[in-house]
Structures are given as C-alpha cells and as structure tokens.
Amino acid sequence: MAKIQLPDGSILEVSDGTTIGQVAEQIGPGLAKAAICGCIRDQTEVDLSTPIHGDVSLSIITSKDQRGLEIIRHSCAHIMAEAICSIWPDAKLVYGPSVRDGFYYDIDLDEPIRPEDFDRIEKKMTEIIKADKPFERLELNRQEALERVAGDKYKTDNVNKAEGDVISFYHQGDGFEDLCRGPHVPSTGRIGSFKVMSVAGAYWHGDANEKMLQRVYGTAWRNKKELEDYLARIEEAKKRDHRLLGKQLDLFSFHDEGPGFAFLHPKGMVIWNAIIDYWRKVHQKYGYQEIKTPIILNEALWHKSGHWDNYKENMYFTSADDVNYAIKPMNCPGGLLVYNSRKHSYREFPMRIAELGLVHRYEASGQMHGLVRVRQFTQDDAHIFCTPEQIESEIVGVIELVQELYKAYGFKDYHIELSTKPEKHIGSDEIWELATNSLRGALARKGIDYVVNEGDGAFYGPKIDFHIEDCLQRSWQLGTIQLDFSMPQRFELVFTDKDNTEKPPVMIHRAILGSLERFMGILLEHYGGWMPLWLAPEQIRILPISEKSNDYVNWIEDQLGEAGFRFSSDLSNEKIGAKIAKAHAEKIPYMLVVGPKEAETKEVSLRLHTDSGDVKKVVKVEELIKITKEKIENKKIDSDF
RNA sequence: GCUGCUGUAGCUCAGUGGUAGAGCACGUCCUUGGUAAGGACGGGGUCAUGGGUUCAAAUCCCAUCAGCAGCUCCA
Structure with missing residues (x-):
C-alpha cells in the first residue's frame, strides 16, 4: 500500500x-x-x-491550472510537429517548447513553410486531436537513447544536453515519436482550441553562425472562447501600435530617403516639447546643468574612447579636407572635452551635466522598428562626475529622479536589470568589482528588486537598466545608469582634491527616458494614442452646431487662447455628429459642443472620452478653463473632468 | 545581417497577362443640421526602382530598395 x-x-x-x-x-x-x-x-x-x-x-x-495550460500547449506543439512531418516527411524536428500564450516548434526543412500552408497543418492537427490517441512514454538510458536518435544531429544534441540518466520519448497517433522530457496530456483529444499563428526564421541554438531553422508559432487554449478572446486581445494590441497611431494622428513619418530616421510632424513635435519641458524642470530640481556638444567629431576621439574598437561597424563616418570624422554614437566623449576645458575642484562635486544629445547608430536593416529602434535618436543623457565616496548616493539620486519622471507618465510596470562585466571590456577586474558592488549597494538601499544579466554590461562599466513592455509584450529599455572608471583614465580627467593632489573622478553615465524617440513610441502605446491633456497635441476642440454660433466660437477661442491652451475649432460644413466622430478619431481629449443654447449662458457641452465610454457635461467656460488648467499643471493622466 | 512575407491614389485595400478600381481623405456646390460620419459632382496613380520574358506585364522571372513578423544584435 x-x-x-x-x-x-x-x-x-x-x-x-x-x-x-x-x-x-x-x-x-x-x-x-x-x-x-x-x-x-x-x-x-x-x-x-x-x-x-x-x-x-x-x-x-x-487545465484550470496555469501549469496545466502550459502542458496542453506543449502537447499541442507535438501534435503540430506530427502534422508537419506528415505533410513534409523530410522535416527534421529540433525543439518545441511552450511559451507565453502558446508554443512553437523549430523545424529544419529546406522547403519554406508558408502562411498559406497553415490551413492544411491545422486540418491535419484537428484530425490527430479528433483521433484522441494516447501520449505514450518510453524511457531509455542515455546509451539506448543515443542509439535511437543516431543520425539525427538535432535530437542527438538534445540527448547530450538532457540531464539525468533517464531519457524519455513520447509516441502519439500513428507512429509519431519525439524525444521529450514530458509530461504530456493523456491523449491528443485533450487539446482545447488551437491555431497556427506564424512562421519565421530562428537560428539553431540562437547562434547567428548556426543554420537558420523555421520556427512555426502556434497558440492553444482551454476552449474556443479563450482562443477567441486571445485573438481579440492581439487585435486590440495592434490598434495601439505606435507606428499606426503615428500615421493616424499625423505625429511622425518615415521615408525611403532616410531609413531609420524619424521625421517629426508638428503634432509630434508638441508631444516632444512637452516631454522635454518637463524633463528640464525636473533636472533643474535635481541639480543638473545642461550642455550641448557637436554631432560630428574627429575620428581620433573615438579611437581614444574605445568606441571605434568596439563599435566601428555601427558608426557613421564622414570626411572633409582629408580629415576623418565620425558622427557621434554617444555623447560622453564630447562631454569629456567640456569637462577638460578647465580645471575642477572636489568642491564642485558631484557635478551633474545633462545633454539632450542627438546620436547616430547604424543598425542592421532587420533591427529597425518604428520609433523604438531607429538609426538616429536623442538621448536624455547626463554624466555625473564625483568622488568614489559619492557614487552610491549619486546612484540613489538618479533612481529617485527616474521614479519621479516615470510617475508623471503613470508608468508602474517597469522592471530593473543589473548587467555585469561582458567578455569584450576595458578596465581591470578590481575596478569592475567595485563598480558592480556600488550599483548593488544603491539598489539595496532603495530596496528595489532586480534581475541580474551576467555579462551584459557596457564595455566600459556595469549598468542598471529600466525596461518596459510595449503593447505586444516586447520588452524595451528606457533608462540606464552606467558606472565608468575607464573613460576618465583614457581622457586623463582629474579634479583637485582636498589634499591639493589631482585625482581621476568617477563618471556615471545615465539616461532616464533613454531615447526620446523610443519613449514617445512607448507613450503612444501606453495611452493607446489618447494622450493626457498635458501631452496632447490638441487639448480642446470647439464644435459649433452650425455657423450661427460662430460668434460664440470666436469668444471661446479668445478665452482659451488667453489661458494658453492648444485648441482648434471645427467650422466645417458638417453636422455635429460628423464633427464629433472626426475629433474622436483624432483622439482630442476635450470636445466642446456649442450652439445657441450654450451661447446664452456662456457654457459649453463638454464631451470627453473615458475608458468606460464617452461622457457629456455642461459647464461654464470659466469653470472649464480653471479645472483644465489645473489638470494640465498637475500633469493629471486620467481622462475625467 | 539572417529566414519568410509584403510594396497599387494622402490612408486602408481590391484587382492573376489584354484601356487602373473602391471606401475614407481632399476640392466645389447643395444642405444650417443638437452629441460617433447628410447629399451631388469633381481632382488625384510611370502600379517601389532597374532589368528580363511576351505581340502585350500592376500581374510571370531576376536584382535592388523599403516595410512587416521572428531570430540575432543593441555602447
């Protein structure tokens, strides 16, 4: 028993x-x-x-259990593999795990699998599921397993990588067998609803030098409703895509004449300026000074900084009068020239020098993605020069600045990563150790959770990164704090200490929003295009019922103009419904519907969009101005009135 | 950069070898309408670019450029 x-x-x-x-x-x-x-x-x-x-x-x-759902997805991956192998007998299976919201299977097959093939793959999968064949486990020892997969380099590799002495295989359906740790659902009929989603290339072992396999993505859910909800969720997410919103709202564009270079339109520029106005205000509060350095600098500078050695293939170069120049990919070397333009004392420290620096980085063609991955962008950069004793408190100060700035945008869902010494690096191990410990210490002092990214630091120092997810759950880096003991040495930076000796300062590189372009893209997705009042390109639109109210519209315009709002009036020859639909499509926060009725009482019929639908309120113009002004000044991000 | 897909009017897209299309947007006119799109007429396209096949190419083939998805990379 x-x-x-x-x-x-x-x-x-x-x-x-x-x-x-x-x-x-x-x-x-x-x-x-x-x-x-x-x-x-x-x-x-x-x-x-x-x-x-x-x-x-x-x-x-x-299946109610999340782990149960993951097993369903993994089993579904096997069923898809069986279907693919029955259609393409030459297909070699590599690896097929469950992932967030679904699964994929990596397949080595010379003939490309195309989206139009998905139907017949799904049809075959449905047959397999309907047959409700059991998943059967076969356990072998390592030697037997190796013999069983002999000749299949992928499965042999998987056996070699597997842990333990027992290597298991699973059978299902008509003689389909796959090496797999398991477990699986008891039989193929236990898959709820599934769909083959997409196919794309993926390197074997994630290594760009290895063969490119075909990765077929699928999704599986407990039932049809959950699948439909998931597909609807993806559709909704696509509507928040900043590239789409940028076009719809006339904020920015891209052109063949400058791939990877964003063109900001007037409305996009309003958002941009609102972001940096606030940025300057907060930086002033935190004791920063601002500088501006040139974009094109002598190539020799980049040899000295180490950028040429580490990143020349991602830099732009130019020349004039037989002198070679580089287009700056980072702001720090220019900032160091400013530092070295005069002598410094410990009394000036910590010295916080900010720069909204325009940098160019040549990204390989497949890397570009709307505003979030571009070849030219503006970093909200700053370099802090301080003594070793000041490191930790300076980093704490930057973390506080990050938290204050992000709060204004309502960002709560960001996570923090600490990246340590990479293989390609400059500076001694002792320096790296000290720098990394300083970052850990600051994070500990703020009681902040973080994940460690071993070997992912910058070539000159370890870093703390702030990451956020876009509407399609792709992760993007925003802010970064990097400690650097090397650049000051390379550029022979010194300060005069209390004892009247010259010593090298510590340098902290940091960016809060990261790339302003990327930040704008993330903001658009975060708000789904409905920018809060303080960021909205057009905050208010006046919609007269008919031309008869034009005089009253003029009067309101005077009041709003006086108060400093961004607004316009829709005097077009349209009915009020059409004007509302248009303003709604343009995602204007406040619509003021006015007619003879409102003119009489100096009121407006305020209409606004909220998460739970549009609401209407009749308010005095005077009151509207007062409340709206207050909301803008306080950077309120809710859409209420 | 790699694999696959896509490129037709300002936007979204239809058009599978034989005279280039729709909706929205835009312009003019009618309409002056009370909370999500009133009506009529009109202008607008070397079908991404360059080659090739063909009597004939938006359509088939090749190359290039750009975009999309994923992989890889991201100081």
Missing part, C-alpha cells in the same frame, strides 16, 4: 503501482476527466499514467 498526501492534507491509501490517473478517479470522476497530469512533492510534473510507489505527496493538475 502507498500513502498519498493530497493538497488539502488528507491521506489517501492506494495499492502500490496505482497510476496517478487512477488516483484521480478515486478522488472523483470530475477530477479524473479534468486531469492533465500529476505533480509529485509540489515540484515534479509527471504523466497521469505514472504508477505510484511508496508514500508521496501528490496534486492533480487540471
């Missing part, structure tokens, strides 16, 4: 060798029907067909 402890603490006694599926049946037929797999000692997930020997704690995982 075996004693099984269930999650509720109760003990179930079963005969030795009873399978987990049978245990589920003993607990109840409903559970047996819903069961996907078992979980032993709260850590090892195993098939329902696994027999139990001895006393264990056991939980039954169903």
Whole structure:
C-alpha cells in the first residue's frame, strides 16, 4: 500500500503501482476527466499514467491550472510537429517548447513553410486531436537513447544536453515519436482550441553562425472562447501600435530617403516639447546643468574612447579636407572635452551635466522598428562626475529622479536589470568589482528588486537598466545608469582634491527616458494614442452646431487662447455628429459642443472620452478653463473632468 | 545581417497577362443640421526602382530598395 498526501492534507491509501490517473478517479470522476497530469512533492510534473510507489505527496493538475495550460500547449506543439512531418516527411524536428500564450516548434526543412500552408497543418492537427490517441512514454538510458536518435544531429544534441540518466520519448497517433522530457496530456483529444499563428526564421541554438531553422508559432487554449478572446486581445494590441497611431494622428513619418530616421510632424513635435519641458524642470530640481556638444567629431576621439574598437561597424563616418570624422554614437566623449576645458575642484562635486544629445547608430536593416529602434535618436543623457565616496548616493539620486519622471507618465510596470562585466571590456577586474558592488549597494538601499544579466554590461562599466513592455509584450529599455572608471583614465580627467593632489573622478553615465524617440513610441502605446491633456497635441476642440454660433466660437477661442491652451475649432460644413466622430478619431481629449443654447449662458457641452465610454457635461467656460488648467499643471493622466 | 512575407491614389485595400478600381481623405456646390460620419459632382496613380520574358506585364522571372513578423544584435 502507498500513502498519498493530497493538497488539502488528507491521506489517501492506494495499492502500490496505482497510476496517478487512477488516483484521480478515486478522488472523483470530475477530477479524473479534468486531469492533465500529476505533480509529485509540489515540484515534479509527471504523466497521469505514472504508477505510484511508496508514500508521496501528490496534486492533480487540471487545465484550470496555469501549469496545466502550459502542458496542453506543449502537447499541442507535438501534435503540430506530427502534422508537419506528415505533410513534409523530410522535416527534421529540433525543439518545441511552450511559451507565453502558446508554443512553437523549430523545424529544419529546406522547403519554406508558408502562411498559406497553415490551413492544411491545422486540418491535419484537428484530425490527430479528433483521433484522441494516447501520449505514450518510453524511457531509455542515455546509451539506448543515443542509439535511437543516431543520425539525427538535432535530437542527438538534445540527448547530450538532457540531464539525468533517464531519457524519455513520447509516441502519439500513428507512429509519431519525439524525444521529450514530458509530461504530456493523456491523449491528443485533450487539446482545447488551437491555431497556427506564424512562421519565421530562428537560428539553431540562437547562434547567428548556426543554420537558420523555421520556427512555426502556434497558440492553444482551454476552449474556443479563450482562443477567441486571445485573438481579440492581439487585435486590440495592434490598434495601439505606435507606428499606426503615428500615421493616424499625423505625429511622425518615415521615408525611403532616410531609413531609420524619424521625421517629426508638428503634432509630434508638441508631444516632444512637452516631454522635454518637463524633463528640464525636473533636472533643474535635481541639480543638473545642461550642455550641448557637436554631432560630428574627429575620428581620433573615438579611437581614444574605445568606441571605434568596439563599435566601428555601427558608426557613421564622414570626411572633409582629408580629415576623418565620425558622427557621434554617444555623447560622453564630447562631454569629456567640456569637462577638460578647465580645471575642477572636489568642491564642485558631484557635478551633474545633462545633454539632450542627438546620436547616430547604424543598425542592421532587420533591427529597425518604428520609433523604438531607429538609426538616429536623442538621448536624455547626463554624466555625473564625483568622488568614489559619492557614487552610491549619486546612484540613489538618479533612481529617485527616474521614479519621479516615470510617475508623471503613470508608468508602474517597469522592471530593473543589473548587467555585469561582458567578455569584450576595458578596465581591470578590481575596478569592475567595485563598480558592480556600488550599483548593488544603491539598489539595496532603495530596496528595489532586480534581475541580474551576467555579462551584459557596457564595455566600459556595469549598468542598471529600466525596461518596459510595449503593447505586444516586447520588452524595451528606457533608462540606464552606467558606472565608468575607464573613460576618465583614457581622457586623463582629474579634479583637485582636498589634499591639493589631482585625482581621476568617477563618471556615471545615465539616461532616464533613454531615447526620446523610443519613449514617445512607448507613450503612444501606453495611452493607446489618447494622450493626457498635458501631452496632447490638441487639448480642446470647439464644435459649433452650425455657423450661427460662430460668434460664440470666436469668444471661446479668445478665452482659451488667453489661458494658453492648444485648441482648434471645427467650422466645417458638417453636422455635429460628423464633427464629433472626426475629433474622436483624432483622439482630442476635450470636445466642446456649442450652439445657441450654450451661447446664452456662456457654457459649453463638454464631451470627453473615458475608458468606460464617452461622457457629456455642461459647464461654464470659466469653470472649464480653471479645472483644465489645473489638470494640465498637475500633469493629471486620467481622462475625467 | 539572417529566414519568410509584403510594396497599387494622402490612408486602408481590391484587382492573376489584354484601356487602373473602391471606401475614407481632399476640392466645389447643395444642405444650417443638437452629441460617433447628410447629399451631388469633381481632382488625384510611370502600379517601389532597374532589368528580363511576351505581340502585350500592376500581374510571370531576376536584382535592388523599403516595410512587416521572428531570430540575432543593441555602447
């Protein structure tokens, strides 16, 4: 007999060798029907067909469980693999895990799989699922497994990488076998609803020197409704795409004449200026001074800084009068020339020098992505020069500045990464150690959670990065704080200390918004194009019912102009419904509908868009101005009135 | 950069070898309408670029450029 402890603490006694599926049946037929797999000692997930020997704690995982859903997706990946192999017998399977919201399978096949093939893949998958064939596990030792996969370099590689002595294979359907750790759903019929989503290239082992495989993405859910909800969610997310919004709202454009270079339109420029006006205000509060340095600088400067050695293939170059120049990819060397233009004392430290610096970086063609990955962008850069003792408090100060700036935009969902010494680096190990510990210390002092990215630091120092996700859940870097002991040495920076000796200062590179272009793109997605009043290119639109109210419109315009708002009036020959639809499409925060009725009382019928639909309110012009002004000054991001 | 896909009017897209299309936007006129798109007429395109096949190419082939998805990279 075996004693099984269930999650509720109760003990179930079963005969030795009873399978987990049978245990589920003993607990109840409903559970047996819903069961996907078992979980032993709260850590090892195993098939329902696994027999139990001895006393264990056991939980039954169903599809309601997130882990259950992940197993469904993984099993669905196998079913897709079987379908693909039945259509293309030459297809070699590589690796097929579940991922967020779905799964993929990497396949080596010379003939490209195309989107128009998805239908027949799905059809075949539906057949396999309908047949409801069991997933059967076969366990072999390492040697036997290697013999079984002999000749298949991908599976041989997978066996070699697998841990433990037991290597398992799974069978399903008509003789389809795949090396797999498992577990799987008990039978193919247990997949809810699925869809083949896309196909794209992916390097074997994620290594650009290796062969490019075909990665087929799919999604699987518990039922049809969940699948439909997911597809609807993707559609909604696509509507928030900043590239689409940029076009719709006439904010910016891209042109063949300058791939990767954003052209900002007048309305985009309003957002841009609102961002940097506030940025300057906050930086002043935090004791920053501002400089501006040239874009084109002698190439020798970049040899000295180390950028040429590390990044020349991503830099733009030019020449004049037989002198070679580089277009700056970073602002720091220029900033260092400013520092060295006179002597400095410890009394000036910490010295915080900011620069909205325009940099150019040659990105490979496939890397570009709207505003968030471009070849020319403006960094909200700053360099802090300080003594080693001041490092930690300066970093704490930057973190506080980051938190204050992000708060104005309502960003809460960002995560922080600490990146350590990369293979390609300058400076001694001791310096790296000291710098990395300073960053850790500051994070600890602020009690901030972070993940460590081993070997992902800049070539001159470790860094803390702030990351945020776009509407399609792709992660983008915003701010960065980088410690640098090397650049001051290379540029022979010094300051005069208390003891009247010259010493090298510590340099902290930091950017808060990162790239202003990228930040604008992320903001657009974050708000879905509905910019809060303080950022909106057009804050208010006046919509007269007919031409008869034009005089009143003029009067309101005078009032709004006086108060300093950004507004316009729609005097077009349209009915009010059409004017509203147009203003709504342009995502104007406040619409003022006015007619004879409102003119009489110096009121407006305010119409605005909220998350729960449009609302209407009749208010005095005077009151509207007062409340709106206050909301703008306080950078309120809600859409209420 | 790599794999696959795409490129037709300002925008979104239809058009599969035989005279270039729609909706929206734009212009003019009618309409002066009370909370999400009133009506009529009109202007607008070397079909990304360069080659090739063909009596004939937006359409088929090749190259280039640009964009999209993913991979890789991102000081």
